[in-house]
Amino acid sequence: MSILVVGSVALDSVRTPLKEAKDVLGGSASYFAYAASYFGEVSLVAAVGHDFPQQYMELFNKKGIDITGLKKKDGKTFRWSGVYKKDINQRETLSVDLGVLGDFYPELSDGHKKSEYVFLANIDPELQLHVLNQIKNPKLVVCDTMDIWIENKKSELLEVFKRVDVVMLNDSEARQLAKESNLAKAADKILKLGARYVVIKRGEHGVMFFSKDTNFALPAYPVKNVLDPTGAGDSFGGGFLGYISKKNDTSCNAIRNALIYATIIASFTVEDFSLNRLITLKEHEIKKRIGEFRKILAVESLT
Numbered sequence: 001m002s003i004l005v006v007g008s009v010a011l012d013s014v015r016t017p018l019k020e021a022k023d024v025l026g027g028s029a030s031y032f033a034y035a036a037s038y039f040g041e042v043s044l045v046a047a048v049g050h051d052f053p054q055q056y057m058e059l060f061n062k063k064g065i066d067i068t069g070l071k072k073k074d075g076k077t078f079r080w081s082g083v084y085k086k087d088i089n090q091r092e093t094l095s096v097d098l099g100v101l102g103d104f105y106p107e108l109s110d111g112h113k114k115s116e117y118v119f120l121a122n123i124d125p126e127l128q129l130h131v132l133n134q135i136k137n138p139k140l141v142v143c144d145t146m147d148i149w150i151e152n153k154k155s156e157l158l159e160v161f162k163r164v165d166v167v168m169l170n171d172s173e174a175r176q177l178a179k180e181s182n183l184a185k186a187a188d189k190i191l192k193l194g195a196r197y198v199v200i201k202r203g204e205h206g207v208m209f210f211s212k213d214t215n216f217a218l219p220a221y222p223v224k225n226v227l228d229p230t231g232a233g234d235s236f237g238g239g240f241l242g243y244i245s246k247k248n249d250t251s252c253n254a255i256r257n258a259l260i261y262a263t264i265i266a267s268f269t270v271e272d273f274s275l276n277r278l279i280t281l282k283e284h285e286i287k288k289r290i291g292e293f294r295k296i297l298a299v300e301s302l303t
Helices: 028-036 054-062 099-103 125-132 147-152 154-161 171-178 183-191 232-247 252-269 276-280 283-297
Strands: 003-006 010-015 020-026 042-049 066-073 079-084 091-097 117-120 140-144 166-170 197-201 207-210 215-218
Touching (some): 003 028, 003 125, 028 042, 028 252, 028 276, 147 171, 166 171, 183 197, 197 232, 252 276, 252 283
Parallel strands (some): 003 042, 010 079
């Protein structure tokens, strides 16, 4: 089934306690698209500048990702730089240069408008609404967001929530949005804003899922060598919607399995900079780690 992602494609410069990388492929749409492409056809809509390396365009093409919606414009590609502290969960943004992303206004092709599964990455809620106004009869729409939109574009963001099926955000964003420290209570408040499901990403502490009828939580897969957490949340989204589209099933049981696959895909992402680990990832590695994770989740009868 067809998947559409609308978001950012960027050049990132990242420094971690172990290593650093400069001007490497990044952006929410990049991570999502590559992760989702393990499960089915993905179309990517974004904007880059004329400085965007051709090798990255070829990388998308080689993976079979549709980049007819990835437009090259006059100006520079969106650039982000950041540093991770000794505690890898703590990150400081050093610089942000929006470049052509500042004028990004996605216009979908007729084919993209018919996409069955849609992921709205953490771009401006006004742009998310613009995309929603163009989509025709999707089976499932997932939106991500971030603290800056919760703070500065809350009314527009709430309009988005009324029109999507799944809201995906991290734990600090959930608390910020709901003004509630308890995540279960925060999720209840967010559900009342309109979406059917709420997925709260908690990094190394796993993920929580909430609907009006069902709640559950999963741990993270224990990764021994975390090099760069950048893009883990976006590749999580790609694994999640990719699995659902492959099964063409939006039931709670399918969503539970999708969250398992999402967790595993994200666990590979953090093992290297940029999309490097996703690029080398093989299907047998995914299956092996899924098997290991299911053993972690297994609970014997309690007496």
